[in-house]
Structures are given as structure tokens and as C-alpha cells.
Amino acid sequence: MRHNISRSARRITLFTAATTAVLLTAACSGPTDEADDGVTTIVLADAGLGTEADATAKAVEAFESANPDIDVKIESLSTDGTQYMQQLRQRLVAGSTTPDVFKAADIEIASLAESGWLYDLDSLGADPDSFVPGAVKAGQPDGTTVALPWFANVEGVFYRTDLVPEFPATPADLVAAAKAGAAADPAIEYGLAFEGAKYEGAVTVFNLVATGMGGGLDLDNIASDENVAALEFLHDAIYTEGISPEAVNQWHEGEVQEAFSSGQTVFSTNWPFVFGASADGPVDGKIGFAPFPGGGGTIGSEMLGINAKSEQAEAAWKLVQYLTSVEAQLARAEATGNPPSLLAAYNDELFEIAPYFAQVAAVAENATSRPSTPKYTEISAELQTALSSVFANLAEPRAALEEAAEKISEINGS
Amino acid sequence: MSTVSTRGPRAVPPSRAGGPPPRRRTHQTPRRRTQEDSARRLGNALVAPVLLVLLAITAYPLVNNLWNSFHQVILTKPGETPWVGIDNYTRLLGDPDFTDSLTRTLVYTVISVVLQIGLGVVVALVLHHEFRGRGFVRAAVLIPWAVPTVVSALLWRQMFDPRNGFVNYVLGALNLPGSDITWLAGEWTAWVAIFVADSWKTVPFVAILVLAGLQVIPSEIYEAGTIDGANRWQSFWRLTVPLLKPALLTALVFRVLQSFLIFDVIFAMTVGGPGDTTETVTYLNWEAFLVRSDFGAGGATSITIVVISLALAGLATLAIRVRKEDTL
Numbered sequence A: 001m002r003h004n005i006s007r008s009a010r011r012i013t014l015f016t017a018a019t020t021a022v023l024l025t026a027a028c029s030g031p032t033d034e035a036d037d038g039v040t041t042i043v044l045a046d047a048g049l050g051t052e053a054d055a056t057a058k059a060v061e062a063f064e065s066a067n068p069d070i071d072v073k074i075e076s077l078s079t080d081g082t083q084y085m086q087q088l089r090q091r092l093v094a095g096s097t098t099p100d101v102f103k104a105a106d107i108e109i110a111s112l113a114e115s116g117w118l119y120d121l122d123s124l125g126a127d128p129d130s131f132v133p134g135a136v137k138a139g140q141p142d143g144t145t146v147a148l149p150w151f152a153n154v155e156g157v158f159y160r161t162d163l164v165p166e167f168p169a170t171p172a173d174l175v176a177a178a179k180a181g182a183a184a185d186p187a188i189e190y191g192l193a194f195e196g197a198k199y200e201g202a203v204t205v206f207n208l209v210a211t212g213m214g215g216g217l218d219l220d221n222i223a224s225d226e227n228v229a230a231l232e233f234l235h236d237a238i239y240t241e242g243i244s245p246e247a248v249n250q251w252h253e254g255e256v257q258e259a260f261s262s263g264q265t266v267f268s269t270n271w272p273f274v275f276g277a278s279a280d281g282p283v284d285g286k287i288g289f290a291p292f293p294g295g296g297g298t299i300g301s302e303m304l305g306i307n308a309k310s311e312q313a314e315a316a317w318k319l320v321q322y323l324t325s326v327e328a329q330l331a332r333a334e335a336t337g338n339p340p341s342l343l344a345a346y347n348d349e350l351f352e353i354a355p356y357f358a359q360v361a362a363v364a365e366n367a368t369s370r371p372s373t374p375k376y377t378e379i380s381a382e383l384q385t386a387l388s389s390v391f392a393n394l395a396e397p398r399a400a401l402e403e404a405a406e407k408i409s410e411i412n413g414s
Numbered sequence B: 001m002s003t004v005s006t007r008g009p010r011a012v013p014p015s016r017a018g019g020p021p022p023r024r025r026t027h028q029t030p031r032r033r034t035q036e037d038s039a040r041r042l043g044n045a046l047v048a049p050v051l052l053v054l055l056a057i058t059a060y061p062l063v064n065n066l067w068n069s070f071h072q073v074i075l076t077k078p079g080e081t082p083w084v085g086i087d088n089y090t091r092l093l094g095d096p097d098f099t100d101s102l103t104r105t106l107v108y109t110v111i112s113v114v115l116q117i118g119l120g121v122v123v124a125l126v127l128h129h130e131f132r133g134r135g136f137v138r139a140a141v142l143i144p145w146a147v148p149t150v151v152s153a154l155l156w157r158q159m160f161d162p163r164n165g166f167v168n169y170v171l172g173a174l175n176l177p178g179s180d181i182t183w184l185a186g187e188w189t190a191w192v193a194i195f196v197a198d199s200w201k202t203v204p205f206v207a208i209l210v211l212a213g214l215q216v217i218p219s220e221i222y223e224a225g226t227i228d229g230a231n232r233w234q235s236f237w238r239l240t241v242p243l244l245k246p247a248l249l250t251a252l253v254f255r256v257l258q259s260f261l262i263f264d265v266i267f268a269m270t271v272g273g274p275g276d277t278t279e280t281v282t283y284l285n286w287e288a289f290l291v292r293s294d295f296g297a298g299g300a301t302s303i304t305i306v307v308i309s310l311a312l313a314g315l316a317t318l319a320i321r322v323r324k325e326d327t328l
Helices: A002-028 A051-066 A081-093 A106-114 A133-139 A171-184 A200-212 A225-239 A246-250 A253-261 A273-277 A313-323 A326-336 A348-353 A357-366 A376-391 A397-413 B022-069 B087-093 B096-128 B134-141 B149-159 B166-173 B187-215 B219-227 B232-260 B264-269 B281-291 B295-319
Strands: A040-046 A070-076 A101-105 A147-160 A190-193 A265-270 A287-290 A298-306
Touching: A040 A051, A040 A313, A051 A070, A051 A313, A051 A326, A070 A313, A081 A101, A101 A106, A101 A313, A106 A133, A106 A147, A106 A298, A106 A376, A133 A147, A133 A298, A147 A171, A147 A200, A147 A326, A147 A357, A171 A190, A171 A265, A190 A253, A200 A225, A200 A265, A200 A298, A200 A376, A225 A246, A225 A376, A225 A397, A246 A376, A253 A265, A253 A273, A265 A273, A273 A287, A287 A357, A298 A313, A326 A348, A348 A357, A376 A397, A376 B281, B022 B295, B087 B096, B087 B295, B096 B134, B096 B187, B096 B232, B096 B281, B096 B295, B134 B187, B149 B166, B149 B187, B149 B264, B187 B232, B187 B264, B219 B232, B232 B295, B264 B281, B281 B295
Parallel strands: A040 A070, A040 A101, A190 A265
Antiparallel strands: A101 A298, A147 A265, A147 A287, A147 A298
């Protein structure tokens, strides 16, 4: 028994030690940068899902066959935007040299740049002027280009062309058109559907309406008269005009798109994916997309940046150049409906692939980005609370914005 | 392994442990000691990984948070972690958002724990009675408890949906008031929805704990009570409740802590909204860590929550003191 015990003890100890060693080795080893055969390996971090992931994989394949000396590994991180950023930050905080190239939402760039995690793309020869101006600004938080837009999403107002013969010129006209449209079609339940849940989508909708009414996300003047008027418009749409259901304060993009695609609403705020999502449905062929009356729109771009610690910056820059080329952008637009970020990509070929991109381009023309600040996430959280209170009729628009303004100035001062 | 013990030589008699043959008995003591040492080493080796894991997942984060709470640790400013003394704590306790959320959380804790334990006792009493299919019902009652909280919270969010949710449909079908309410959009209605989703999961847990307590109460005590002239109400309050105290205490401590630390139900159902009306202390803690990336403030919030939790657990224990004679 003694022998048995000590033998099994030794075996178990050995097994534990071996397992631990294997696990530690596995945990510590990363992808190798350069193989013996002269091929450079770089890592691209992406959060793509479904068609978007497929499109990225195809673009990478095309890049690799054009550059046989570069091998690109795609590191698929979480598809949830918040978790994706956490995973990316963990790698960057740890000082990892990979991923060499990563995508990040436009609102995250200033914060990543402040931490010194983004490579100076101007030094590699970036040409920011060739991109949609509203989208490229987010990549230049301090003037230097540290990220380039991969695709430039834009939020505007969808409407039913069969019920709204002429797009309204003022917010008041929009209310009237919503009521008239609802009276004309018995299938219509709502006049205007919008994202009112407590999340980033409420901020993009607020920016869309506010910029149309002369305001916007000026962090020093959030409680401006124009912004108060914009928030009153959204509040009254629910509680005075009755064109929006009270339930919008629980709605995200998905619920709003369902309401529009199923033919239940005359107007809705949303992003261009609605065109694809409504294909072959009851509203197919009756979809219009325009800026909010007065020229309002919100840009939500996905940007590409290079890790400041990357040991393969030149190969990484080649990949960024390829992903932001006209060829790659047209392929992606066709496969996913992601609006190109390159001005030159808005050409006849694109409009032939999908005619609605002409309307997307018109909305993008005047659309604005959200503020480029390292504290954006914190500021947005305060705005979300304020907007949510108003959409639930728990606070007056002016009081809510004034409280948010106070908290935002505290955040900026700290 | 039942013969392996670290308690003392007697625990492993050589004859039973299949030890050395009798002719070597002169060397028994040193041999036994070697055997003991070997057994102890094996025991330590087997326990060590678990101890390491426990240290890594409980002690390390606690100590790390304590350190963070006295420093400025902002994730987006790597490399700059100056000592700030109790600044993080004074800022936290002076922040009306925190004190408001603390009040909110405590009110919810008191109300939900009282109601959930009351409901749990009722369910347990029903399950304690003999009826056909009792085994099936007892098993079925536990199902909600086995469903992950986020899943059940998302299910309930769907059920409270004003357009196609089950709750408003049933209220409407029964001609009850409330069928036109957007539950998650109003301050107190959102709390009602949170309470329902939370209780659906936790009442069965309380019921099973209390049921276990009920099953160890011998029926003779009730017979004696009946002979002494106690009616059912009296025997419930004078016999059942005092004898259930150990089970109730366990349920109370669990529920008070779980209610005070409620996060996933709220995060999945309301994200703290509408406005900030359902933001609890753990929600603010999440916000400090993951929205503001401020691990100093997050650490201070965590440590404060730990201290309050310990105080609450102590209070809960005091509230139902278990005297020796209450236990059987």
C-alpha cells in the first residue's frame, strides 16, 4: 500500500506538473511573426459575424494572393461591441505586439489614441482626403491620422415612398405626414419608430434629430435650445402627437427595423442594413432613405488602426491599404451592404450593384460623427440616462439635458 | 482512498491498510511514519491545485481591488498609478448617484427578501403535504432555479413586452388592469418586473431550503401540540416557525446577499433604466470598471459593497438567532 500510495502520489504530481506546463506553454505562446521561409505573418482582429465575417475572409484571401509574402491570420473577437473593445484593450494593455491590425468603432479611436496604442498612419503615407470627410475625422483625434474608416455607416430616416409622396421639409411636416400616412393605410400602426432604449442607439437618434434642427453633440453646449427642441420633438412624438408608441423606449435597431420592414410604420430612424433586411418583404420597392428634415444624420464608422507596438507595421499598412481600396470596398458593399468609406467608391458601379447607395451617399453628405473624445463612453452613458428618462416621461427634456450637461462638464474636468 | 488519513497513526492500522508483513513489525513505527508522510504529501498535492485556484479567484481579486482602491488606476492610462489615499472612497460616498443607488438597492433587498421568503415558505408548506404527483411537482419547482439568470431575465423581458408579451396578454384576457402598461418603461413598474423575474428564480430555491427544514421536524411534536389543545395556526407559529429557524436563517443570508448584489436581471432587463431608476450598487460598480475603465473607483465600490454585504449578512444572522434548543 505504501508503495502504491507513493507511486500514485508521484504519478499524480507528475501528471499535474505536466498538465500545468502544457497549459502554461499554450497560454504564453502567440502567433509567430516571421516564419523561416520569408513569409511575414500579421494578425487582423475583427468582430465580424455572418456575411461581414465572410466578406472579411474573402478580402484577406484576395490580399494574400496579391501579396504572397504576407500571411494574414484573422483573430475573431466577440461580436458584442462592448466585449470586443474589452478584449482588444486587454491585449493592448498587456503590451502585445498583436493584433497588428484591428477594427474599432469611430467613437473608440480617441480613447485608444490617448493611451498611445495607435500607429501614426500619416508617417506611413495615409491619404485621409480620399475618404468621406465626416468619417475620417474620427480617425484624427489630435490632427494626426491614427485610424482610417473601413466602412462608413450612416443613420438617417427611412420612409414609405408609397405613403409619403414628398419627403417632409420640417419636423412639423414629418409629424403631419406620419399622421396622414397612418390614416391612408390600415396596416400602419405607428407614424415614427425610433431607437429609444437606454443604449448607444438612443444617442445616435438624438444626434440625427438634433443636427437636423440646428443642434448637435457639442459637449460644451448639450443643453442648447436646439437640442432641447430636438428632444422635445422625440418626447412629443410619443406623448403629445401619439405617432410613436410608448414601447420605443425599449426598442433597439432590431425592433425598429422589424416595425419598418413589416410595414407597420410610416417613418423610422435606422441604418442602411434595413434595405437588405426588407428585401422580398411587404415594403420592398417602397423604401426611401433621407436625412432628418434640416439635414440631420449620424455617422457610425468602423475604423481600421495599426497596433503602435506592431513589429510588422509595413505589412500591416499594406493590408489596411488593401481593405480601404475601391476594389475591396465595392466587394464588401455588394456582399454586406456596408457603405464604402472611400469617396471614389461611390461610382456608377456601386449604384449599379445597389441603387440605394445613392440615397445613402446623400444622407452621408451632411451627417456628423459623434464627438471624438477619450471620455466618449462615459459621456454617452450620461446622455443615455438623460434620454431614457425623457423617453419614459420621467423627466422634462430641458431639465434632463441640463443635468447631463452638468455631469458631462464634470467628466471633462476630471 | 478511505484508508488514507492525515489524522494520526491509528487511522491507518497496518493490518487493514494491507501494510507490511508481521515479521517486520519491529520497524513498524518509523514505517508508519513514512507511510503517514507519504499520505500527507499526497493529500497536500491533491488539495494544492484547488487551493491555488481558490486563492487566484477569491483572495487575489480582493487584495487587488483593495490596492486599486487606494490608487488611481485608469485602464486607458497604463503605467500611471499614483497613490491617492482615500480619495476614491470620499468621492464614492459623496456621489449622490451612489447614495441614491444604495438606498434603492436596500429598499429592494428588504421588500424582495420578505416577500420571497414568505412565498417560499408557502410553496414549501404546500409541497410538504401529501398529494398525488408530489415528487414530480417538487422536481418541477426547481426548474426555474436551474435556468441561468441571464436567460430567465431575457425571457421575462420578452414576457413583459407590451406588443407581444405574455403578461399583458394574460392581464387583457382576464380583464385585469395593467394590460396596456409598458412595464419596463415606468419607474415602479420596472421594479415590479424585476421582482417577478428575480422571484421566479429564487422562490423555488427558498422553498427547497425550507422544505428540507420541514422534513426534519418530527410529527410527534405536532401530536403533542394537538393534545395540549393548540390549533393549526398556533402550532404553525409556536412549533413550525421556531423549528424552521435554521433553514430560514440559511435562506435569509443567501437571499439578502443575492438581492443586495442583484445585477444580471437588471442588466438584461432594464440596463438600469428608465433613466437611472433601476441602477443598483452593483450596476454602478460595473459602470466604474467597464464604462469608465476606472479600476480605482471600481475597486473602492467593490470594497464598499463587500463591507456592506458582510454587515448585512451579520444583521441577517442576528435577526434570526438560532438557539440550541431550536435545533433538533
